[in-house]
Amino acid sequence: MSxxxxxxxxxxxxFEDVVGIALPVRxxxxxxxxxxxxxxxxxxxxxxxxxxxRVLWSPNELGVARAYVSGDLEVDGDIYALLDVPDLVERIGAHRSRETGLRTLARAGGTFVRLGAVGPPPKPPxxxxxxxxxxRHTRARDAASVTHHYDVGNEFYRLFLGPTMVYSCAYWSPGAATLEDAQAAKNEVVCRKLGLRPxxxxxxxxxxxxxxxxxxxxHHGVDAVGITLSGEQLELARRRVADAGLSDRVEIRQQDYRELDDAPYDAISSIGMSEHVGVSRLVDYAGILHDHLRPGGRLLNHAIASVKPLPDTPSRAPSFIDRYVFPDGEILPVSAVVDALERGGLEIRDTESLREHYALxxxxxxxxxxxxxxxxxDLVGAERARTWLLYLAASALGFEYPYRLSVHQVLAVRPDASGASGMARTRDGWYRDDPGHGRDRP
Structure with a gap:
């Protein structure tokens, strides 16, 4: 130290006094x-x-995030090295649980004041x-949340998503050499689990x-309907469908799931969507999808999952993710998702964790x-570019360690009147039954 x-x-x-650990940061x-x-x-x-x-007025992750997003605090070099301090979250929690926790925070505040960090709270970015x-989760509020996150420019998203424009966990099968390969493999895995046929x-x-x-x-000869609340996604998705010559078989709508009224479907995919639904509406969501499936039809729900049980009293403390990335988003344990799908009338047939795939x-x-x-x-401004870099890097680390975040594909079916699912008894059976329209079996 100098x-x-x-x-x-x-x-x-x-900062080292507050977190109780030496920080490997210059x-x-x-x-x-x-x-x-x-x-x-x-x-x-x-x-x-x-x-x-900013940190003095919000002595938590939100204060640090505001300092970074605003540009008052800059990070150079390896952002992962800054974020990936071993056991940092656990150490902070243990430190604050000690009787000296409040005195430590008071000392920190006193130091910041002596350094001149006085005055009213700065305006947020x-x-x-x-x-x-x-x-939460009214139709109007959900639409506003989607607009905040997704309607920031298709070209901005293309910079990091690449040509596939897939904004969810890829599937890094042995043959997937690039992100584009891995996203195609993920779509193929979903199609095969759903048993799609022409x-x-x-x-x-x-x-x-x-x-x-x-x-x-x-690749599977289906007629498909896709729904989104995002106006910018709608515009580009429709253009991609037209460019592919599939306008007679693919329809893209700007529609809330609560407005669906054209049952039945043979299969439903929900990829990175149920995180926006909210725990209070998840059973209703499952019920709506159940009602839009024909008997024997399958649902695949692909969603980020928390590895911790839901608290009895949810925290109302503002977080970086809620304020900057996914307003009103709720990351639930996979057990809560399975419970909601079953209460919605669906039978769970399979779950698969893709945690390591999402880290990659x-x-x-x-x-x-x-x-x-x-x-x-140039496209979205420095504040938003910093926001996405921080969010994506921190999320990568969140999926690289167990007991933090995961992502699961849950496969469910609407049984017919006799209770039959119409599915093969094994996973191998699902892939073996594929008629050959897709890629090689993953």
């Missing part, structure tokens, strides 16, 4: 001072005292969603830019975004 008498040394010592401050390991792959610059003031009132009718709920319905129509997917997205970062700033 210049320990300057602002940088005091800042680093304060810190620079507005006064020119530096502190921390000189060989650290991650360098953090506090460009002004306002960065500290412009990309932060604030002041939301009323019930002439079947498929519904894709939360269809994004149309990649799943395009794959299913092109997110790493690929981060690499692509960093390669095109200047273009991203």
């Amino acid at each position: 210049d320990v008498g300057g602002a940088a040394g005091k800042i680093l010592a304060t 810190v620079r401050a507005w006064d020119g001072s530096q502190a921390g390991p000189t060989d650290s792959p991650a360098r953090v610059t506090f460009r002004n005292r306002r960065a500290l003031r 412009t990309v932060e969603m604030r002041g939301r009132r009323g019930l 002439g079947m009718r498929l519904l894709d709920v939360g269809c994004g830019w149309g990649s799943m319905v395009l794959h299913a129509a092109r 997917t997110l790493r690929a997205w981060v690499a692509s975004l960093r390669e095109s970062y200047d273009r991203a700033v």
